[in-house]
Amino acid sequence: MQNRSDVELMRLVQQRQREALEVLYDRYVRQVYSFALRSAGNEASAREVVQLVFTRLWTTGASYDPHKGKFTSWLLTITRHITIDIIRRERRQIVSMHLSEEHWNQIPDTKQDTPEDALVHKSESERIRSAFRYLSDPQRHLVELLYWQGYTLSEIAESCNQPLGTIKSRLYQTLRVLRQYLLVAKEE
Amino acid sequence: MDHNNEPHLCEYLIEYTTDQLNEMDRLRYERHLASCESCKQDVRELQEAWEVMPYTLDLVDPPADLKSQVMNEIFSEPKQEFRPFSKNRANRQTFWFYSISTAVVLSIIIGTIWNYQLTVERQQILQSQMEQIVHPSRIEKLFPLSAQTNTTSAYAYGIACIVKQGDYSELVVYVYNVENNQGEEAYQVWLLNNSERTNAGTFQVGEDGIGVLTYRMDEQATFDDIGITLEPDSNGNTPRGKKMFGYTG
Numbered sequence: 001m002q003n004r005s006d007v008e009l010m011r012l013v014q015q016r017q018r019e020a021l022e023v024l025y026d027r028y029v030r031q032v033y034s035f036a037l038r039s040a041g042n043e044a045s046a047r048e049v050v051q052l053v054f055t056r057l058w059t060t061g062a063s064y065d066p067h068k069g070k071f072t073s074w075l076l077t078i079t080r081h082i083t084i085d086i087i088r089r090e091r092r093q094i095v096s097m098h099l100s101e102e103h104w105n106q107i108p109d110t111k112q113d114t115p116e117d118a119l120v121h122k123s124e125s126e127r128i129r130s131a132f133r134y135l136s137d138p139q140r141h142l143v144e145l146l147y148w149q150g151y152t153l154s155e156i157a158e159s160c161n162q163p164l165g166t167i168k169s170r171l172y173q174t175l176r177v178l179r180q181y182l183l184v185a186k187e188e
Numbered sequence: 189m190d191h192n193n194e195p196h197l198c199e200y201l202i203e204y205t206t207d208q209l210n211e212m213d214r215l216r217y218e219r220h221l222a223s224c225e226s227c228k229q230d231v232r233e234l235q236e237a238w239e240v241m242p243y244t245l246d247l248v249d250p251p252a253d254l255k256s257q258v259m260n261e262i263f264s265e266p267k268q269e270f271r272p273f274s275k276n277r278a279n280r281q282t283f284w285f286y287s288i289s290t291a292v293v294l295s296i297i298i299g300t301i302w303n304y305q306l307t308v309e310r311q312q313i314l315q316s317q318m319e320q321i322v323h324p325s326r327i328e329k330l331f332p333l334s335a336q337t338n339t340t341s342a343y344a345y346g347i348a349c350i351v352k353q354g355d356y357s358e359l360v361v362y363v364y365n366v367e368n369n370q371g372e373e374a375y376q377v378w379l380l381n382n383s384e385r386t387n388a389g390t391f392q393v394g395e396d397g398i399g400v401l402t403y404r405m406d407e408q409a410t411f412d413d414i415g416i417t418l419e420p421d422s423n424g425n426t427p428r429g430k431k432m433f434g435y436t437g
Contacts, residue, residue, distance in 0.1 A: 016328075018263060025255060033250035035242055043251070050250065051258050058262050059327050076242050081207075128243045147241045152208055168202040175205070175237040182240065 006071035010064050013057060021058055029054075031072065032079050039083045039148045045090070052082045084150030131181035139174040146171065198227055205234045328352055331414055333363065333433040344397075346433055348377075348414055350405065357405040359388060363416065363433060368393045374422035375399055375432065379411035386411070390422040 001023050004012070012020035029050060036049035056078060064074055132140065145151045153171070157164040197220040203209045204217050221228050333346035346363035361377055369375060374390040386409070393399040416433040 018259075021262070022255075022259065025258065029250050029255070030247045031242070031245070033254070034245045034248045037248055038245055047251070047254055047257070050254060051261055054258050055262050060330065073239060077207075125243050128240045131240075132244060143241070146206060147238070153203065153206070171202055171206070172234070175234045178240070179233055179237040182237065 007064075007066050010057075010071070021054065024057065025054055028072070028075055031076065035076060035079050036083045039080070039150070040087050045083075045086055048086060049079060049083050052086075053079050056082070080147075087150050128182065131178055134177060134181045135174060139170070139177070142167075142171060142174055198224065201227055201230050201234070205231060205238055328357060331435050333361075333414070333416070333435060335366075335433055336431050344433075346399075346416070348435075356407060357409075359401075359403040359405055361388075361391075361399075361401040361403070361414075361416070363393070363399045365397045366393045366399055366432070368395050368397065369418065372421040373429075374419050375401075376417050376419045376422070376424065376427070376429075377401055377403065378415045378417065378427060379409075380413040380415070381409075381411040385426070387425055388414075390419070 001009075001019050004020070004023065006024070006027075009020045009024050013024065032053050033046055033050050036046035037043065040046055040049065053075070057075075064071065068074070135143070142156070145156055146153070151159075153167050154164060157167045160167070197217055200209060200213060200217045200220075204214065209217060217227075221231065328350040331348040333348060335344035335346075344363065344365045346361065346366075348359060348361040351358045351360055359377075359379075363375070366375075369392055375393060376390045377388040379386040379388050388403045389401055391399045391401040414435045415427075415431055417427045417429045418432050419427070419429040
């Protein structure tokens with residue numbers, strides 16, 4: 001069972017084989033738990049997320065389509081949806097978005113540095129972390145609010161007293177910069 | 189759909205990439221993508237950046253007791269039991285009470301989906317709603333239902349599941365975004381086993397576009413396909429109307 005692929009294990013989960021679910025748990029619980037802990041910020045919520053994610057695997061095994069992408073990506077997408085659902089449920093109001101208009105205006109429209117300056121790490125994770133170094137603090141903060149804390153674009157725009165189009169434009173630039181450096185790092 | 193006919197949909201690029209469109213807008217945008225090369229390329233490139241976020245995580249070992257807690261929750265019997273159906277009249281009333289309650293709660297929860305801003309696959313949304321109503325260990329099998337596109341709204345969808353209720357099983361079906369039936373019309377559920385058809389009952393769809401049906405399965409009953417038709421009335425024992433939903437396998 002340990003040597004089965006993710007797709008095979010999901011098929012067995014669909015056939016109600018508990019051991020297959022346990023193998024998937026052992027294989028991916030660190031990613032799911034770490035994601036939830038990073039996003040929700042506390043152990044109790046992270047535990048709840050793990051519970052809900054693996055419960056959903058057990059009840060919705062048929063939903064994974066290997067033609068649409070990697071199992072890990074699919075699993076982490078589910079994890080993110082569940083995590084954000086929980087933190088949004090718990091968040092009664094926006095209280096911690098410390099981003100002034102001046103701060104926003106500092107978000108650059110172009111890259112800050114040359115790719116050749118850093119990017120000395122070669123592993124996948126290090127490569128990605130390297131690319132993040134080229135984001136400005138406000139750009140990183142935008143990613144933090146949107147991706148990890150689950151605020152909507154509209155909530156961020158309202159909180160910062162900026163038009164929605166401006167926030168969207170800045171996120172577009174942020175993702176463009178990130179991708180550009182990911183590509184450069186990949187070539188190295 | 190010609191992209192030039194709906195250029196405003198290009199504005200959904202960021203919302204789509206970041207999973208912030210509601211279900212209907214997400215489907216509209218995906219149809220738009222099929223004919224808009226510019227958006228298609230943008231989505232592909234922005235998603236590459238969006239999807240690397242988890243790889244910046246520092247992995248943390250979960251608490252040692254978490255696995256047993258998770259597995260116990262999934263595989264243990266729920267504390268609150270549904271009472272088995274019997275020929276006894278009081279128990280029959282209990283059965284209908286639970287069936288109707290389940291249907292009502294399902295309807296309320298489904299109604300909240302429009303406020304659910306995160307983009308989740310349609311069946312996943314429905315199935316997660318189902319988890320809140322029915323303990324996972326009770327769900328024996330799930331049947332995603334797809335609308336027959338030539339007869340139903342492009343946004344219609346549904347799900348059926350077999351739920352273990354003590355010593356018998358119950359079929360729970362619900363559909364969403366469906367046109368409400370007119371006059372005597374009724375939606376009717378059919379179970380097929382080796383081409384043998386069984387009538388599993390009828391249900392109505394109101395103006396909210398939601399339909400729910402619960403049906404007690406005979407002890408030995410089984411089926412390999414399920415279909416839903418729109419019938420002229422609720423009295424038929426064979427399909428007379430158009431097929432509206434089918435099992436997607």
